[in-house]
Amino acid sequence: MTKLSSYINPQGQDFQANREQMLAQLKQVRDIEAFCISTEQEKQSRYHKKNMLLPRERLQHLVDAGAPFIELSSLAGYKMDDDKDGSGAGGGCIAGIGYVSGVRCLVKVDNYAVKGGTVSVSGMEKNLRLQQIAIENKLPFITLAQSGGANLAYATKIFAPGGRSFANQARMSALGIPQITVVHGSATAGGAYQPGLSDYVIMVKKQASMYLAGPPLLKAATGEIATEEALGGAEMHIREPGSSEYLADNDRDAIAMAREILAMTGQNFRQNQSQGQSQATYAEPDFSPEELLGIVPAETKTPYDAREIIARLSDGSQYLEFKADWDAQTLCGHIKLGGLPCGVIANNGPITAKGASKAAQFIQLCQQSQIPLLFLHNTTGFMVGTESEQSGIIKHGSKMIQAVANATVPKISIVIGGSYGAGNYAMCGRGFDPRFIFAWPNSKTSVMGGAQAGKVLRIVTEAKMKATGEVDNNKLDQLEQGTCAMIEQGAGAIPCSARLWDDGIIDPRHTRSLLIELFDICHQADKQELAQNHFGVARF
Template identity: 65%
Template sequence: MQPFKSLIATGSEDFARNRDAMETAIEQFRSVERLPQEAAEARAKRYHDRGWLLPRERLNLLLDPGTPFVELCPMAGYKLYDDTDGTGAGGGAICGIGYVSGRRCVVRVDNYAVKGGTISPAGMDKALRMQQVALENHLPVVTLAQSGGANLIYATETFAPGGRGFANQARMSAAGIPQVTVVHGGATAGGAYQPGLSDYVVMIRGQTGMYLAGPPLLKAATGEIADEETLGGAEMHCHEAGSGDYLAEDDADGIRIAREIVATLPHPEPKAQSAQKEWREPQYPIDDLLGIIPADSRKPYDVREIIARIADDSALLDFKTEFDNQTVCTHIRIEGHSVGVIGNNGPITPHGANKAAQFIQLCDQSGIPLLFLHNTTGFMVGTAVEQQGIIKHGSKMIQAVANTRVPKISIVVGGSYGAGNYAMCGRGFDPRFIFAWPNSRTAVMGAAQAGKVMRIVTEQKMERGGSVDTGVLDKIETDTAAFLDAGSDAISCSARLWDDGIIDPRDTRRLLGFLLETCREAEIKPGASNTFGVARF
């Protein structure tokens, strides 16, 4: 592979203007991420006085110092449902992939310090997404539990998905994916089944309370009066019921025990691990990514300028460039991992779809992971492309994306519209991981185009009625465009879990190296499966 020759003028006014726009977008999503953290820190003294560590303090104790932690879905639920102040971003939990006792794990820490850690529908979707990540990548799950449970206002929306979460826990255990839970506080009703379905359960003396019905409900339902410790305290569960496996003295001790449990778990077999990889860093600074993307999204650019800043030695091997250059297909390496990249320099043409489908099958044949860099308005439209079979070729590309067996990772670096989002492996096509840059937009179509479509459709109806009101048409066009525009920005899309998080473009290469290694380890599958999962008899 040959290094790519960049044509970007990094000293130009356009580059500086683009960089300023990207830095503004980065600060916008970072400010949203800070909201729940600041809300928790404002209550720190109250919880410290009770002897509790804040959720992120627990997280820091759990993770190996100095190792990477990729937080997933931190925007989930932002300004959705009853989140009026934005502090509900994260859906009631801090989740991600990190190292615990040297073992890569999915980690969940209930954010009890914000709204009691109650779970909205977005929070439930996030919990299910974390289970999907664990299952697909064969990662142990460590949960630091202390939640108010489901938000009862939305109980009808979370009840059925909650059942799916419990079913997933049972199936993960049967698949040989260990689940370790530290019950830091209350776990009532359905919330008690999360630790109950875990393989290892740590409880904290004088702090854990786990029961199907708490003292008030028990009294109301049966008339029985019982104190919390007798009914569902840590000592009772560890000494008598057997629902707890380890008894800790406080938060820190419970996390210490969880780390020791993970340390006993099998690592990927050394013989299956690849040798220490050696690679060359890209020839161009990663900071260039801030100025490459035009502030005006209508201006084109070459996606290979992005690829050259994340690829080892900036080296690319392009596939079928003469056949179509709107859809870029190229082989690269990222931190030594072979990767097939599909990116957009414009709409997807019949030739582009044909080329991409063939490239996907070639990567599938060789077991090469695929990276999709979204920036497309969708499939090309018009009489010429219809006659060239755009529907046929586009369908085959979508079919290839859906059926390939190799890991798929998507980064939305610009626009991702309509069926182009599907063809480029959007959320609906289950990429192993999907992240977005802060300038990105995802929607059924562009806001301006949607406004014009509604105007044309309404105008045709008016003409059939014999009267056309241009004032009404103007308002319909403007309102439709504003509605779609407001819901298609990166933060709005991430709040709906259309991605696993928004990232600073400068973190792209490092993140991809981490994710590709995660996917590689998943192929090793150190756990042994059984039929029913681990049970307590």
Template identity: 60%
Template sequence: MAVIESLLDTQGEAYQNNLKVMSAAVDEFRGIERQVIETAQAKAPRYIKKGYIPPRERLSLLLDTGAPFLELSTLAGYMQDEDTDGSGAGGSYIAGIGYIGGVRCVVAVDDYLTKGGSIGPMGGDKRKRMLDIAMENKLPMVNLSQSGGGNLKLAGDIFGNSGSLFAKQCRLSAAGIPQITVVHGSATAGGAYQPTLSDYLILVRKQSTMYLAGPPLLKAATGEIATDEELGGAEMHSEVAGTNDYLAENDADGIRIARDITGKLGWNKHRPLRAPVTYKNPLYSAEEMRGIVPEDPKTPFDIREVIARVADGSDFLEFKGDVDKGTLCGHIEIEGYPCGVIANNSPITAKGAAKAGQFIQLCEQSGTPLLFLTNTTGFIVGTEAEQAGIIKHGAKFIQAVTNCTVPKITIIVGGSYGAGNYAMAGRGMDPRFLFAWPRSVVSVMGPAQAGNVLRQVAEAKVLRSGGELNDETVAFIDGLERETIADMEARSNALANTARIWDDGIIDPADTRSVVAFVLSVCREGDERSVNTNNFGIGRL
């Protein structure tokens, strides 16, 4: 046992201030989530009168009561594109990982109460991300569909790559991972292909419609006049076209059928049996993680305090602890299962990079998943660092992170700057899951440093052109520097990053252990599961 002895003074002034600031940041993102739900629910009564169940109630009917559900990318699209007040956060799409009849699934519900369920750029990216999660972790995917389709005002920016959403569906089917879709409302044009490319399709009588062109477009294009039901109603698709597989009587019945289908997949029949695992909880409260990160990001803190509140029994076997104390590597267990940890206490040095690269290879050898706890300004720079081979050793670190095949889980605790973001399994390195704490930052460099660099470039340009640094030019350069700093701060904070799906969601620091344990179990189950693949996916005949 190598138990971490916490030195965190939870009664001290610094801790209490950190706790206050972090709690306010947690309240901020939770408040945005509540605003989206409340704005949507205000529109629900008129749809309930028409027989529609509100999206989140549909989700509750679909999921097993009392079973865990991890919602993902709740703030996708926040203040992006046409979302001017934050009420469109989430991309008109409620998605996550939960249980249906004891089967762990990716679950996705179109939020038709948010902007009509229309799909903008970030909403499309969120949908793709869910398909990737289903593929990587061999999880069936269940969709409750009622979307207004692509946002036509923004289609010009996204259409060229929009087919990749359907391509991912096709590949998922060919990989032997089933997709089940209930169409609760209208599915038009491209929106009709999502349910039809699913392996199992459920339509609701007198409520679902699917067609490539609705009645108004049909009349304008050909002069033909047809009703919704004649053109693409649930009964027509069930009895005439043969597109549909199951005909439901209402919203709730469609969800019941989806649960029945999931239960009939036999998805768990080949799941390896595991002996019950016993483990010790951390010695320190998870709630204390809210007070670890200082208000001033320049103030250092010991990442061991986070490890002590994530690891079983706060037990951390450090690897090469006497070699570069700024990059920590070591073994822990989380809910009884082994996990390797790489974490930051300072910029990454040549020795730290080499140590981390070796440790990744050891975890690859033993099949041990990796947890990255990120708080780094990046790779250290300077003459001494260059002569120590920082580029060479940094490249080794990035090579190891990129090419290892064990699951990688990343938590951005503080800063994630420059190439340090790559080395610590940032989004570009395709970790299996990536989450961020509030107040975390992802950026090519610090805003102040970026502003100063541009200031130096601007000053040099003035002098090269024969000008002088008078009051006018200095005022202009001052403005440029301030604008650069403000712009980078706005684009690199946690809310801006999660809005662009640079992570799978912001989490409360207090939830870190439970979230990591959940996704590690998802990874473990997926890696052990065998599936029956085919070449072309299931054709709807």
């Protein structure tokens, strides 16, 4: 393998300008997250008086202190639907991959302190994504539940696709993926089936409740009058129907029980995970991760060499490039991340016919050797023009898309710049189901650039106007400028992450450590053997 050199000047004016812009964009993300946390903390005294922990306090009690935790989709639903002030970012829950009693698992905590933890359209989509991650990576799933349920204002959008979450739970149980739910508060209607479909249920005494219809709905529907405790209280569920296995005195006690259950039932997962790369030795890159802040130009049209990124990600800055002299704009090569081999595909420009062919061949070779793939997005898309069409860009681009779609090795995407048009598909964007996809704060994802979209609509509209003999340049200017602004506004990292087009926005400096953890998750999942059966575990 070749040891990569670096040609950037970290003290240079351009580098410093790039760095300042990246930090400013990162601050926007962190400010949104901080605002959500402060909104939650405003309720602290109210809930502490009730001896209840806030959602993030529950999370801290659940996960192992000092162990890695990868938060997922922290901006889901930001300023979408009825989230006017941005405090609803996260879709009503806090979620991520962490360690509980030494077992790596997926954790979801209902954020009841903000808008009652009600589930919006984005919250429903986030939950489905969390389940997909758990299934693909064979991760035990722990839920700390206390939610107002579905936001009825969006019931017509949530109801049908939301049913998939229950089907997923049943299938996860049948696959042998343990599900533990702590019911801290109310679990009503569909929310009651979430713990009901879990393998282990813990309820908090005199605090938790589960029922298909609460006292008001029950009275309206049947005329029956019942107290909340008699209808769905924790002690009733323990003693009468057996809908819960464990009764806890308070939040802390319930979370301690969840940790004990996973410690006992997660032995097979822990044993496999302990054989991972935590014991491996490997060289760090020759260059500081701090320099990742200033490599990508603040001006998106300014080119740069993606090898500068690779040099700060790969073990020992080593890189074995594939077909280095056959198309310079699509980079393919082998690296190691945390001691594990990895194939990397990156962009130094648009994807040409040759670049697509090279990438398709490289992907198939990695599939043959069972080497996972890393995609570093920064492309305006496929090259267009007469020469490109005559070179077979459609045919060769289709080959690359075929290879990306059908490769079964783990695929992880990092959007480090622009990801436009079919280039997003060819580089394994969200629609191609990468195992994980994260974005840098400067990233943009869209069908095309705003300026190009504006010009396209102007040209099409102007042609229609000419056909009628009435060309209105003011209207054309407004159309072009308005379209450009709309596309650019929706293409940024924050709105894309709000739509769950990625699993979160990350600090570029953390990219290597994140990738090492993610590829280890994939590696362990491929080794993990689950005790499957035809049906999920039934509660008797």
